[in-house]
Amino acid sequence: MVAIFPENKHRMPLTPIFNPQGDDRIENRTIWFGNTTNLMQLNDVRYSWAIGLYQQMRENFWIPQKLDITQDVTDYWNLTNDERRAFEGILSYLTFLDSVQTCNIPHLKSSITAPEISLCMAEQISQEGMHNHAYQYMIETIIPSEKRDKVYDFWRTDKVLAGRCEFIARMYQKYIDNPTEENYFIALLADYLLESLYFYNGFIYFYNLAARMLMPGSADIFKMINRDELSHVRLYQRLIPEAMRSFPHSLDQIYEMFDTAVQHECRWTNHIVGDNILGITQSSTERYTKYLANIRLRAIGLDPLYTDPEYSKSPYTHLEKFSDTKKDGNTKANFFESSVTSYVMSSGVAGWEEI
């Protein structure tokens, strides 16, 4: 075992609710450990990227129920048993991920001392809650009523998934139970892993179905969720390098957390998708997950963990057109046809490299 974080028992400070003696001057503003008044003073900010990101998150606004998923109700019965099991299992898993995010982000946010960062996190919390509403809409519309409870409960009745959920939640719970600076850093990194690694084999599954003309409404919903998640990834890609300068940590621990995350993600994906779905294999899952881990590490200024050239490229580039909300006319058509003109599609949607 590598050495864990340096010994540090400092309790993570929480921002006060009311602090008229605080100092909001931008030269003294920091993301953590500052002396904020908590006033949302956004006219003059230190982290101007956060205002741009917040604006983009707001422009991404969408309502799941405005997307048409009626074709999927029919398609569901045309799926193979393995495809149906994967459809339901992945929905259950993603419901867990967004639930735990909705619950945990407020804990991380309560120590933030730059209001522009708080603003982004507040929007993130709202989006994670809405993603749960999207899953509920899909489950209630597509899955027959007698099976729904089973899908909702799958996260705790399926042994592999239950273990995975427990591991994810434990990283967060550790900070709640023992709110030290090093546990805050671990929770923040766990958050980055969730946002940047844990959703994507699930997204790929739905784009894979869409590529085979199956469940197009579900894919449209996942494109929207995918776009939101990428804005969250961008937030943590900014926060983690800053946190590495502000918190006690060890690089070995970061790499160990990434490697464990990759192993867990592959184990779960092999369990729920495996080699039983056309276009996805245990090998492509491994290549994709390690490729993702490498680009997520690079994005926070660290060297890739998996140096073999096969992990430098995504095996799913052919699915790009199914994930890109800018290129796919169908999503836009559905989106605009069934909604009012005040919805604005963001021009800041990233390309496949960031998916």
Ligand SMILES: [Fe+2]
């Ligand atoms: Fe989410």
Ligand SMILES: [Fe+2]
């Ligand atoms: Fe997220």
